[in-house]
Amino acid sequence: MKDKSRFMSESPPSPGKFKMEKSYVHPLRSRASLGKLTLWSLISLGAILLVFVWSQSLRHPGRLDPARHYLTNGYAWGGSSWERRVRSSARPRPGVGMMTVLVTGAAGFIGTHVSSALKRRGDGVLGLDNFNSYYDPSLKRARQALLERAGVFVVEGDINDEALLRKLFEVVPFTHVMHLAAQAGVRNAMENPGSYVHSNIAGFVNLLEVCKSVSPQPSIVWASSSSVYGLNTKVPFSEKDRTDQPASLYAATKKAGEEIAHTYNHIYGLSLTGLRFFTVYGPWGRPDMAYFFFTRDILKGKAIPIFEAANGGTVARDFTYIDDIVRGCVAALDTSERSTGSGGKKKGPAQLRLFNLGNTSPVPVADLVGILERLLKMKANRKVMTIPRNGDVQFTHANVSLAQRKLGYQPRTDLQTGLKKFVWWYLRFYASGKKSAG
Numbered sequence: 436m437k438d439k440s441r442f443m444s445e446s447p448p449s450p451g452k453f454k455m456e457k458s459y460v461h462p463l464r465s466r467a468s469l470g471k472l473t474l475w476s477l478i479s480l481g482a483i484l485l486v487f488v489w490s491q492s493l494r495h496p497g498r499l500d501p502a503r504h505y506l507t508n509g510y511a512w513g514g515s516s517w518e519r520r521v522r523s524s525a526r527p528r529p530g531v532g533m534m535t536v537l538v539t540g541a542a543g544f545i546g547t548h549v550s551s552a553l554k555r556r557g558d559g560v561l562g563l564d565n566f567n568s569y570y571d572p573s574l575k576r577a578r579q580a581l582l583e584r585a586g587v588f589v590v591e592g593d594i595n596d597e598a599l600l601r602k603l604f605e606v607v608p609f610t611h612v613m614h615l616a617a618q619a620g621v622r623n624a625m626e627n628p629g630s631y632v633h634s635n636i637a638g639f640v641n642l643l644e645v646c647k648s649v650s651p652q653p654s655i656v657w658a659s660s661s662s663v664y665g666l667n668t669k670v671p672f673s674e675k676d677r678t679d680q681p682a683s684l685y686a687a688t689k690k691a692g693e694e695i696a697h698t699y700n701h702i703y704g705l706s707l708t709g710l711r712f713f714t715v716y717g718p719w720g721r722p723d724m725a726y727f728f729f730t731r732d733i734l735k736g737k738a739i740p741i742f743e744a745a746n747g748g749t750v751a752r753d754f755t756y757i758d759d760i761v762r763g764c765v766a767a768l769d770t771s772e773r774s775t776g777s778g779g780k781k782k783g784p785a786q787l788r789l790f791n792l793g794n795t796s797p798v799p800v801a802d803l804v805g806i807l808e809r810l811l812k813m814k815a816n817r818k819v820m821t822i823p824r825n826g827d828v829q830f831t832h833a834n835v836s837l838a839q840r841k842l843g844y845q846p847r848t849d850l851q852t853g854l855k856k857f858v859w860w861y862l863r864f865y866a867s868g869k870k871s872a873g
């Protein structure tokens with residue numbers, strides 16, 4: 436009985452009872468407990484804040500450095516140790532290297548090869564790449580690791596980030612920019628048009644804005660594309676041919692780039708050389724390109740689409756091996772003249788050039804598959820179909836006589852030899868089974 440009454444007296448008060456009890460609390464006691472409550476709240480808040488800051492500093496070491504800037508993916512740039520890495524990567528080898536080159540799109544296929552070639556011969560090279568996920572970013576990370584071993588630091592950032600670009604030029608007075616960052620791919624442009632405008636137009640303009648305003652202005656070599664020839668039917672394609680009929684948004688953005696380059700050369704005296712690459716292939720290549728996914732799909736026994744024109748005509752490409760393209764890029768850098776402007780003001784006319792870089796011998800896509808079959812020792816499951824109207828053109832063929840004359844460019848690698856090197860790389864790279872080609 437006794438226990439039961441105690442239990443009853445400890446039971447929660449009814450709402451009415453509660454009100455009555457509250458009125459019996461002394462005002463001084465009430466103020467004191469309010470003070471205690473505030474104190475405890477402040478202590479708890481402080482503790483939560485401390486734990487948060489501590490956990491952040493574990494996730495991002497150096498995050499508390501006020502000179503560092505943070506990208507949305509948590510990656511940071513800035514700060515003294517970052518600047519040291521930037522400087523050291525961009526320093527030419529004493530007595531050998533002549534140039535200090537900022538390579539945009541350095542973790543990309545062509546960017547990786549050009550960066551390592553420049554570094555090998557002693558030039559100072561700094562890479563920049565946003566590591567986007569247009570294709571497997573782990574391949575870009577593997578290329579980054581390769582460059583890191585060669586002494587090239589690839590800064591993670593976007594060419595649209597003006598503050599980052601200005602910082603890079605503040606830390607290193609680049610003599611040259613090799614601009615390869617872009618949203619590539621013809622077919623993807625129908626699904627993701629915005630990414631083409633972001634990288635190929637807005638990003639290019641942002642880069643040129645920074646380049647025009649620094650002193651000294653760098654010389655710029657940048658990647659246009661054979662796709663600017665679009666519906667042009669006159670072959671082989673010469674730099675003098677019309678380029679006002681693009682067949683894809685990708686091509687249109689590259690053509691726009693050529694016009695934008697003209698403007699910055701004309702107004703600000705920037706030295707600009709555009710390179711129209713023709714279907715580049717080779718080790719460390721791009722998984723969205725036919726030679727790459729044909730290899731993957733032949734090995735998997737999957738069907739591969741082989742396009743033919745609506746009239747049954749052959750679809751062919753002027754496949755160009757990466758080493759030939761690298762030689763063309765390096766020659767374009769070596770022969771580029773200085774920009775003439777300074778601090779945003781033109782001081783005189785500056786160099787403006789455009790070159791085709793191709794192989795000059797188009798190969799039907801069906802023959803490409805035949806070579807891959809022989810190298811892989813496997814039969815392809817071919818599905819012949821009409822080329823869809825989503826940006827691909829029927830034929831590309833470069834006339835490279837201008838590049839031959841001005842750059843000493845001479846393609847040396849036939850498709851059979853180049854594909855052999857690609858397949859050798861592919862089988863080794865994906866052999867471990869840890870990496871997947873998709």
Ligand SMILES: NC(=O)c1ccc[n+]([C@@H]2O[C@H](COP(=O)([O-])OP(=O)(O)OC[C@H]3O[C@@H](n4cnc5c(N)ncnc54)[C@H](O)[C@@H]3O)[C@@H](O)[C@H]2O)c1
Nearest residue numbers: 540543544545565567593594616617634658660712714715
């Ligand atoms: N490979 C070819 O056959 C070919 C043909 C014609 C032209 N091109 C041009 O050559 C250049 C290099 O092509 P690739 O085959 O090496 O392509 P890629 O996609 O492998 O390389 C481009 C790199 O640029 C980076 N990038 C894209 N947008 C960026 C941005 N806004 N900021 C910073 N980095 C960004 C990407 O992450 C990528 O690593 C591109 O401009 C491309 O349009 C290539």
